[in-house]
Amino acid sequence: MLKRRYGNRSEWKRVLxxxxxxxxxxxxxxxxxxxxxxxxxxxxxxxxxxxxxxxCIVDDGYMWLQHFPSNEHYSLTTMFDANGExxxxxxxxxxxxxxxxxxxxxxDLFLDIIVLSTGDVxxxxxxxxxxxxxxxxxxQFQYQLAWNEANKINQQIENNDLSxxxxxxxxxxxxxxxxGNTYAND
Numbered sequence: 001m002l003k004r005r006y007g008n009r010s011e012w013k014r015v016l017x018x019x020x021x022x023x024x025x026x027x028x029x030x031x032x033x034x035x036x037x038x039x040x041x042x043x044x045x046x047x048x049x050x051x052x053x054x055x056c057i058v059d060d061g062y063m064w065l066q067h068f069p070s071n072e073h074y075s076l077t078t079m080f081d082a083n084g085e086x087x088x089x090x091x092x093x094x095x096x097x098x099x100x101x102x103x104x105x106x107x108d109l110f111l112d113i114i115v116l117s118t119g120d121v122x123x124x125x126x127x128x129x130x131x132x133x134x135x136x137x138x139x140q141f142q143y144q145l146a147w148n149e150a151n152k153i154n155q156q157i158e159n160n161d162l163s164x165x166x167x168x169x170x171x172x173x174x175x176x177x178x179x180g181n182t183y184a185n186d
Contacts, residue, residue, distance in 0.1 A: 007035030
């Protein structure tokens with residue numbers, strides 16, 4: 001069974017105070033949902049380690065902008081720090097992006113590509129994809145779909161041609177306009 005992840009990340013217990021909004025966009029060559037999670041208060045910061053780099057991806061004031069492109073097999077999450085600077089872009093390779101109960105979601109196909117603000121590119125979870133195929137969690141078609149999509153996106157990153165990465169700040173500003181002065185507490 002594939003992991004289904006929703007844009008609002010309501011299951012995230014680390015986040016104590018948040019704002020969330022979503023919008024369907026059809027502009028700048030992007031068609032699909034964009035969601036914004038503004039993290040106001042967390043129980044503790046979240047750090048990840050990439051080889052010798054330690055990166056904070058969640059803390060008070062951070063924002064996660066996620067794109068769910070229609071008819072594509074990836075989702076892009078742009079993580080902004082409290083100063084509005086990009087920390088990283090996180091690309092999930094997906095079996096599908098969809099909407100359920102008015103919430104955008106992805107069905108994760110295990111492979112991930114991370115682009116740090118320094119430009120470093122990190123490939124993740126090829127071992128999980130292999131294991132999913134061997135255990136029958138995914139079939140050969142889904143396995144090949146994941147690699148084909150990852151290869152396509154890696155080529156776009158190498159050519160500086162993944163347009164959503166360039167549009168992230170514009171879409172962030174657009175979604176920030178939807179926020180009022182209320183917070184949703186978890």
